Structures are given as C-alpha cells and as structure tokens.
Amino acid sequence: MALDYYKKAYDHIVEQYPYWNRSSGRDHMWFFSWDEGACCAPKEIWNSMMLVHWGNTNTKHKNSTTAYWPDNWDSIPSERRGNHPCFDPKKDLVLPAWKVPNPRAVRLKLWARPRIDRKTLFYFNGNLGPAYKHGRPENSYSMGLRQKLADEFGSTPNKEGKFGKQQTPNVIVTSLKSPTYYEEMASSLFCGVLPGDGWSGRMEDSMLNGCIPVIIQDGIFLPYENVLNYNSFAVRILEDDIPNLVSILQQYNETVVEHMLSNVRSIWQRFLYRDSILLEAIRQRELFSKDDDWALEFSKLGDDDVFATFIQVLHFKLHNDPWRRTLRRQYETGLPKACT
Template sequence: MNKTLKIYVYPHKRDDPFANVLLPSHSKPGGNYASESYFKQALMSSHFITDNPSQADFFFLPFSIASMRHDPRIGVGGIQDFVKDYVFNVSHKYPFWNRTGGADHFYVACHSIGKVAMDKAEEVRNSAVQVVCTSNYFVQGYVPHKDVSLPQIWPRHDDPPVVDPSKRKKLAFFAGGINAPTRKYLVQTWQNDSEIFAHAGRLKTPYSTQLLRSKFCLHAKGYEVNTARIGDAIYYGCVPVVLADHYDLPFADILNWKSFSVVVATADIPSLKRILRELGFEEYLRLQRNVVEVRRHFQWHVKPVEFDVFYMVMYELWLRRGHVRIFSF
C-alpha cells in the first residue's frame, strides 16, 4: 500500500471564487472536527498524491464540509446544492467519474452535517467512498465496508501521560451534555454511584483528571453515534466502553475492538457495573495494555507517521480498491 497506492485530487484554479472550500486549510486544526483538516493537510503533502490520473487508484473530491458551513455564500443550507453542482461539473469535465460511476472517488467529512450533505448528490452517497465520522449503519446514507469510519480526535501534540493501572481507582467515568436519551438514561441511572462517575454537563475539574483516574471511560451516544470520547479515552490510557448502538467503529476492518474496548448495548446500562466488574482485574489489565498498543492508530501528526490515523485511513482505502469496477463503453 505504502509504495503503490495513488490518489488524484481534482484540481481547481487558485483564483476560483470557492478555492477556500477546496484547498486544504493551512490553519492549525482545532476543535471537535479537526480530523477533516488534518486528513486534507496530510494527504496533500504525502507521497500518495499523483498528478497523473491514469495512475490513480482513487480520486479525491476536495470539498470541505467544515469550510462550507462557515462560508456565508454557502452556509449550512447551501451545502447540498454546492456538492451537487461540484459533482456535476467534475463528471462532465473529466472522464474518470463515469468510468466507475464514482466508485473510485471519495470525500472526507467529520461534522454531522456531512451526513446530509449528499442528499442532492445521491450518486456520491451510493457509489463513492464516504470517509466520515458519523458512521451510523442504522441511518440511510452510510454503507459499512464501502464507506470508512473516521475517528473524531482532538488535536494533541504532547506525549500521552503514563499512569499505572493500579492507581486508577474509579471504575468508570462519563461527563457531557445531556443531548440524547442514551446520555440521560446513563446519568439518571448512575449519577449517585460511588464507583461510576456519571456527570451531566461540564466538570469543574479538568476533564483529563477523571480520564486518568478511571479504569473505564464511557462513550455514550449524543446527537450522533460518534464523539471525541473514544479518542480521549485511548489517549489517556482509559479502556473505552461504547454505549452507542449501530456505531460502525473506526478501523473495524483492521482492528479487533474486542481486544481493547467493551461494547455494551444501551439497553444494558442498568447492568453496567456488573458487566465491568465481571471482567475481573486481569482482563482489565489486558484491555488496558492493548489500549496503549493501539494508541498510535488514533493520533494525528502534522507530518504523518506510519500507523497513525492518516495511514490507517489510507489502508482502509487500499482495502476498498478491489471493489472498484471499471465500466467499458
């Protein structure tokens, strides 16, 4: 993969009036949706790029959902029309889309708006590879094994902290906005418990403090199945507990999530303490060691490092190249 995978990025003029939503952002990625910016910056400076479309395994549609949201000429309400027009122009100006019906094309989006951005461009949603954070296989528009689940990760540049597992005294931890039934149910069930710290809203103490004190960190579905909490947990060496039904977990085609996380159905929230206790300390230690092992796969770097998030996404694309069918005319 590292030697042969090639990506062709559809070009545009630098004075294009919408160059700001087609060029990779040169600003420092930040916030909940940094994964989109990180990927674009990493790709454009990587050896995977080719200027020769005949060599390409995939064609990248370089529009930025995050940038379109903030462009007053487009805004949230205009994203669908922009994508529709962009794909129309690409498919009529270049021959590559029509060779495969778009199956060897992909785009990247982390914001939840990306889920509906293709509603007027069904050919993208149905054929192209969608590399998205909102990887909910219960909702129309996302297709597991065709599309790619992108982890939602906060930018971090320091080395991860090291805490001996024996010093993690809390069984489990959650804090966050109560913006979905799953979170409401979780907090109502466990907010007064002495072993599970379940808190509604922001903490007065640093979020990282509780992540480092806890054996297990709870990823509970909010507006979407994805949040940055899995990335947070892994960075701080806390075993993720996934409470998000229908979440197509990032890199599930590559990583064995059972080896470093615990997936619990939301219906089993009342049994959460029993489920975690029954794992036992030895099993917890195994899971925690594996969390440390997989951490490199959930980290972004300004200059990509082998096996980091960028390379994991590229390998996911590599796995999908065999599904592309070239049409002859």
C-alpha cells in the same frame, strides 16, 4: 444547503473528467465532517467512499438523531437524497475527530498509566441534558442516552438535587467541567463513549488517555471499527442495558482488562493527528526559530497516527475491495513496465 454543494461538485467532476464513469464513482472519496456525517449525501455520489466521524448504519436509529434542528436531514426528499443509510461499513470509513493537542497528557504519558493507578471503574464527563445546570434543553439530545446514563449513575446532583438511582463511589457520571479532565480519564478503567448531536469525540478522548472505551450507541460505528478488532480493546453495551452497566463491566476479569489496556496502549496513536501537529511545529520553527515544548513532546511519538492508518486502509482496499476484481482495466502505476 450542503447537499447542493456536493451535487454541484459531482456535476463538475462528471462533466470535466473521465474518471467517474469508469467505476461509477466507487474509486472516489467524499468527506462529511458534520455531526451526522454523510446522512445528507446526494444519491448520485453514494457509490463512493464516505469519510465521516459518524457511522450510523441506520439499523436502529433510522432517522436524523441530532437535536440541533438546522442539521436535521429528515425533510430531504428521497429524489434528492435517495434511500441510503448514513454509513455503509462495506465501503465507508469513520475517521477520528481532531482533538486539540494536549502536551501535558503526552508528557505525563497518561495513555500508559497502569491498571493499578486506574481506581475509577467508569468515567463520563459531559453534557447530560435538561435535568442538569447548563444542560442541553432538548430531551432528544444524545438520543436520550446521556440522560439515561445520568438517571442511573449520576455522581453529581441534578437541578433537583438528586443523584443517579445507582450512584456508586467508583463510578463518575457528571456534567461538571473539570480542569483535570484528562487526568481523571487516565485514572479510570472504562470511559463512556456516547453521542452528542451525532459524533462527540469521546472515543478519541478514551484512547488518547489509555482508558478502555465503553460504547453505548447501537448500530453506529466508531473510528476504524470496520477495520480493527474492537472486541480486543473496547466494550459495547446495548442502549437498553445502560441500567446494567456496572454489573456488565464487573464481569471483566483482571486478565481480560490488562489485555484490553495493553491493546489500547498499542494503538492509541492511530487516534491522534500527530503528523499534522508536527507540520505545524515545522511551520512555527521556520517563523520563530525555536521549538515550543509541545512540539518537542509530540516529536517523541513514533507510531502510526491517523493519517498513516488512513493510508494503510486505502492500500488494503485497493487490493481487497470485491468490486475491483470485476474490472478488466489496466491501471497505470507510474512504475517502469519492466518492474510491474
């Protein structure tokens, strides 16, 4: 079980190094990339910063949300897990998920496509559950949210040949895989961000294609949401308001929409692992003595990416975390004392 490995790592750190006890682990970081992030973290490490893709604060969804039973953490006893939430926005951070690089999207600058070319009001393409062909059989998949969205706005027929109750031409909610998925997102104004068995990567898809994210997952943080001003570039809709989705989105006037699109365009690279992609390009250049087209496309990008943003967040926390102000310890910086 994953919890056991983390507990063994904790035991090793405490026994072999002096650093843990001086801050009770608060200056340590642990990465949990599972669908439900740090929900299964052992209680001993909870003081640390959790790096996750799933920011469930458990304010609404208090139990395991996955429909994939091997990952369900409800049965972990409290004497091992403790009683912590899956995510604490005061100390933890949701990082973007890795997305397979799409050179065509970068070359076409889909992220920069203007408002006039975004004809679809709302777009979501993904698994919609048991009512659809090849859908996940569990009713609990996506906490039932994708199913609820499809019941209202499904734009392709389900197994019974039925469309959504409010199906409308400029709203696409489909389970049909599309070879032009990215272009379709780039032709849309708003794009749905809903969970799967935990995180789903739809926030990243929206941002990388310049589409305003519409987040439908109550009490669950998205990448950098406790750092960035999400109201400036994303929309949150309560799960209970899914039937009112279209009317809510139609209330945003063109001035607000243009402002949000502009903000998406200004920060989209913070959801892209550009530096990792370029490191691979360097490796392949050394092996094959040439640059592929994808390497050339990504080398043209220059704004802060995921890793740069992560370092900026850590730097901010270094000087602003309240608990650090209680320390009386002088930390070595490596600089000459005359310069500090």
